[in-house]
Structure formats: C-alpha cells, structure tokens
Amino acid sequence: MAEIRLVVQxxxxxxxHAVNVGTVQAFRDGIVTQVSTMAACPWxxxxxxxxxxxxxxxGVHQTLTCEWxxxxxxxxxxxxSLVGEDGTFRRTVEEAKAAISHEDAVRELSAQAAKFAAEGLAVEYLDFHMGSSVPSAYDEVSAALGKPFIYGPEExxxxxxxxxxxxxxAADKKPWMLAYLGNLTPGVHLLVxxxxxxxxELAALHRPGSYTYRWAEEYRLSDQTIVTDPDIHQAIKDRSIQLTTVQTAFSS
Structure with missing residues (x-):
C-alpha cells in the first residue's frame, strides 16, 4: 500500500518564551515534526x-506583520514601507498588502533568512506569518535560497x-483530529x-477583547494538548502514518 505521510508543523x-517552551515539548514529546521560526521576533x-x-x-516563517x-x-x-507610525510591522495582512513594496519585502525576508545562517541553522523550507502580504517577494526569496516556499502555487x-x-x-479539536487521521489518503499531508x-505572558499579548485574543492562549494551549495526546499518538500508530518533514517527504 502507498504510504500516508504527515508533516505536523x-x-x-x-x-x-511560552511559544518556545511549548514548541520544544510538542516536538520532543508530541507529533510535531518541523517548526516555522520567526527571525524578527524578540525570542x-x-x-x-x-x-x-x-x-x-x-523553516523561515517569513514575517511582514505583527498582530499583537x-x-x-x-x-x-x-x-x-514595512512599518507603521510606531516603527513596528503592520498589524494585518491587508495593511501590509496595501503598503509594502516588493523591494523592501525582499530585503527584509532575505535578512531574516540570513539571520538563520548566522545562528548556524539550516533552513529546510519557507512559509509566511498570518497570510500572503507580498507574493512576489516570497517567490524571489525562495528562488534565491533554493528552498521550497510551501505555500507557493507549485509547492x-x-x-x-x-x-x-x-x-x-478547543472541545472540537480531538474528535476532529481523530477523524482527520482516520480519513487521510496515501500521499503527503500538511497539518499546521x-x-x-x-x-x-500569553494573556499579556493583547488588550481584553482584542480581535487576536483567541490566538494568544486558547488556540495555542488546546493545540499543545492535542499534539501531545496519547490517543493521537496511538491513532497515528494504528494507521501506520509516517510522520515526516517537508524536506524528507519531497527529497526523493
């Protein structure tokens, strides 16, 4: 039978710091196989x-926005063109799309990738934070680095x-995840x-009632629970699903 391969990102x-600690646990004790990393961020x-x-x-989580x-x-x-009045990245993809020039985006995203190299990290892939702000820039940087931009039209x-x-x-995540695993077909699948x-610190990222509040604690803590849940591990084992990375899955 053809293999079912699953990239859990x-x-x-x-x-x-909270994201860093949780992500390491999700990789070491859970099912996470690769991690999208933000070079412009303080941690x-x-x-x-x-x-x-x-x-x-x-992978480089190409960052042109900051939502908090x-x-x-x-x-x-x-x-x-990268920044608003306070000198930081713009808050939404829509604002970034309307303001950021291709040239500024390419310089910035190239600098973010270079920071990985300065830390001795091998970049396996590229993607983006929040959404597609400057599509042409992602394509250019990916081509220059020779690494896949996983949300590109071909990749x-x-x-x-x-x-x-x-x-x-949160209450729907475990049943959804079990059904998702049960319905996977042969091929390579990506779960983000x-x-x-x-x-x-998670609760301190936003004002009460901010539109991003669910992305601070609720979504992240419930994701953490799912990717480290023994029942999820067992479901993957029962279906002989192969956990993998983008680089490994597409290198052959």
Missing amino acids: SDDFGMC FTEAAALAREFGIPV DFLRWRPLTDGP SQRFASIEILSDRD THCAAAHP
Whole structure:
C-alpha cells in the first residue's frame, strides 16, 4: 500500500518564551515534526539555541506583520514601507498588502533568512506569518535560497491536503483530529499547529477583547494538548502514518 505521510508543523517559534517552551515539548514529546521560526521576533535567539540543542527541523516563517497589542516587533531592515507610525510591522495582512513594496519585502525576508545562517541553522523550507502580504517577494526569496516556499502555487500542489488545527473550538479539536487521521489518503499531508506552554505572558499579548485574543492562549494551549495526546499518538500508530518533514517527504 502507498504510504500516508504527515508533516505536523508548529508555527511562530521565536515569538515569545511560552511559544518556545511549548514548541520544544510538542516536538520532543508530541507529533510535531518541523517548526516555522520567526527571525524578527524578540525570542528568536532562544529559539535558535533550542533548535540546535534538540535538532529541530526549522523553516523561515517569513514575517511582514505583527498582530499583537503589547508584543510589537520591528523589521531587521530599514525599508520605510514595512512599518507603521510606531516603527513596528503592520498589524494585518491587508495593511501590509496595501503598503509594502516588493523591494523592501525582499530585503527584509532575505535578512531574516540570513539571520538563520548566522545562528548556524539550516533552513529546510519557507512559509509566511498570518497570510500572503507580498507574493512576489516570497517567490524571489525562495528562488534565491533554493528552498521550497510551501505555500507557493507549485509547492502547495505537492500536498494531498493542507489543514490548520488551530482555529477550531478547543472541545472540537480531538474528535476532529481523530477523524482527520482516520480519513487521510496515501500521499503527503500538511497539518499546521500553533503550540505554546501555559505561561502568563500569553494573556499579556493583547488588550481584553482584542480581535487576536483567541490566538494568544486558547488556540495555542488546546493545540499543545492535542499534539501531545496519547490517543493521537496511538491513532497515528494504528494507521501506520509516517510522520515526516517537508524536506524528507519531497527529497526523493
């Protein structure tokens, strides 16, 4: 029988300490196989050290936005179109699309990739944070690096399916996940998660009632629970699903 191969990705490594701690646990004790890492964020240096220590496969989570109220990060470069009035990245993909030039985006995303190299990290793939802000820039940087941009029009077609675990109600995640695993067909599938440990800083990312509040604690903590759940491990074993990475799955 043809193999069912599953890439389980955790996004936003390097965003904050809670995400770093949870992501490492999700990789070591759970089913996460690769981690999308944010070089422009304040906790990237810790994330890089953890990736080296535990041999975590990493990709560049290309970052042109910052959605939080109280955790604000700046670009690595000085492109004027990258930032709002406060000098940090814009809050939404829509704002970024309307403002960021191709040239500024390419310089910034190239600098983010270079920061991986400076930390001794081998980049396995590229994707983006929140959504597609400057599509032409992702294509150019991917081509220059010779690494797959997994949401590109050609690369994305190589997956039998792409799903996001995170933005579902917490109570629905386990039954959804068990059904998802049970229905996987032969081929390579990508499941995107957002993991974090239960640290107080998560609740401090946003104002009460902010539109991003569910992405701070609720989605991340429930994702963490699912990817480390023994029943999920068993379901993967029962179906002989092969956990893998993008690099391994598409290298042949």
